Amino acid sequence: MTDPTSPQRRSYGSLRKDRIDQLATAGTVTEEPGVSLIRSAWHRLRRNPVFLIGAGITLLFVVLAAIAPWVAPWDVTATPLLDKVRPQSNPVPGPEAGHLLGADDRGRDLFSRLLVGSRQTLVVGVVATLFGLLGGLTLGTVAGAIGGWVDSLVMRIVDVMLSIPSLLLAFTVASLARNPSQWTLVIAIAIIQVPIFARLLRGSMLAQRGSDHVLAARSLGVRPGAIVFRHMLPNSLGPVIVQATLSLAVAIIDAAALSFLGLGNPDQRQPEWGQMLGRAQPFITEAPHLAFYPAGCIIVVALGFTLMGESLREALDPKSRR
Known part of the structure; x- marks a missing residue:
């Protein structure tokens, strides 16, 4: 038998130990700092061409509306x-030097009215979405935090509002x-957006009620x-924030629809795209560009907000990460 204390035995044991140490250290993973959800989403967004296109359209619209x-x-x-x-012969003057898009039926420069009308459209869309967001946050927080009969009452009111087509409710x-x-x-637009935000926030808060950090806070006696x-x-x-981005596009379209129907600001000294679209209807045959330009602006801006909101939703949703 080989002596356990022999040099050969000790050499084999040393080799075995060295091999085990090598295998143990071969799979070592270098620790890296964690990445927040917002930072991770931004890394994906800046490589997403859909988001870049939507953000570019939105940024251009906001800048033009501001200046x-x-x-x-x-x-x-x-x-x-x-x-x-x-x-009889020329109800709408066409483009000429100094007037890029021509004029409307009252001789007012069409390009200038489109530019200034973007500000009114932006103000209506943003302010209406903010009011709808505040109302939805209030109802959703009350329903999701208190629960019980309060939750049932708030949600039944929300269900009634959601059962009515949004544009019909806004028109009413x-x-x-x-x-x-x-x-x-x-x-009108803020009211139709309140139930959307309320239901979305209530669902998120109900999911948070059973989370570990909330249970830990309750066990520690936090108020x-x-x-x-x-x-x-x-x-x-x-x-909710992602939905607010998407709701801006809907708010702009709804505002244009209500103005087109004559329920917006009647003062033509403050042009708005929906108002301009409505006034173009009597001349749709002779001068279709009067309707084409404001309608095209509404479509492009709504598309920009939609592309940006959808990309943001995919970036923040773990199920949609690629």
Whole structure:
């Protein structure tokens, strides 16, 4: 028999130990710092061409709306081509030097009115979405945090509002106004967006109620109010913010539809794309460009917000990560 203390035995044992150590260290993984959800989403978004296209359209729209009064070549109330309006032969003057898109039936520069109208469209869409978001956050927080009969009552109200087609509900609310204005559009569109945000936030908060960090906070004796506003609500806002981006596109389309129907601001000194589209209907045969330009602007801007919102939703949703 071989002596365990012999040099050969010790050499074999040393080789075995060295081999085990090599195998143990071969699979060592270098620790790297964790990446937050927002940073991870941004890494995916900046490589997504759909998001870049949507963000580019949206950024261009916002910038033009912000500087429109200063870059518009003509005052929107001025009538520089009024002397060229002929009701029988030339009801709508066409493009010429100094007037890129021509004029409308009252001789007002069409390009200037499109630029300034972008500001009114942006204001209505953003303000209406913000009001709808605040109302939805209030109802969704109450329903998701309290639960019980309060949750049932709030959700039944939300179900009734969702059962009515959104544009029909907005039309009904806007038609109640004695004197239509820009705020009529804001209130009507905000009301139809409240149930969407409320249901979405309520579902997210119900999912948070059974999460480990909320259960841990309750076991430590944290007050219910602090649990709701410091733990449940912040972790439930992700889907709501994404929905707000998508709702901006819907708000712009709904605002244009209501203005087209004559329920928006009747003051033509403050042009708006839906209002311009409505006024173009009597001239749709002789001058279809009067309707084409505002309609094209509405479609392109709504597409930009939609592309950006869908990309953001996919980037923040773990199930949609590629």
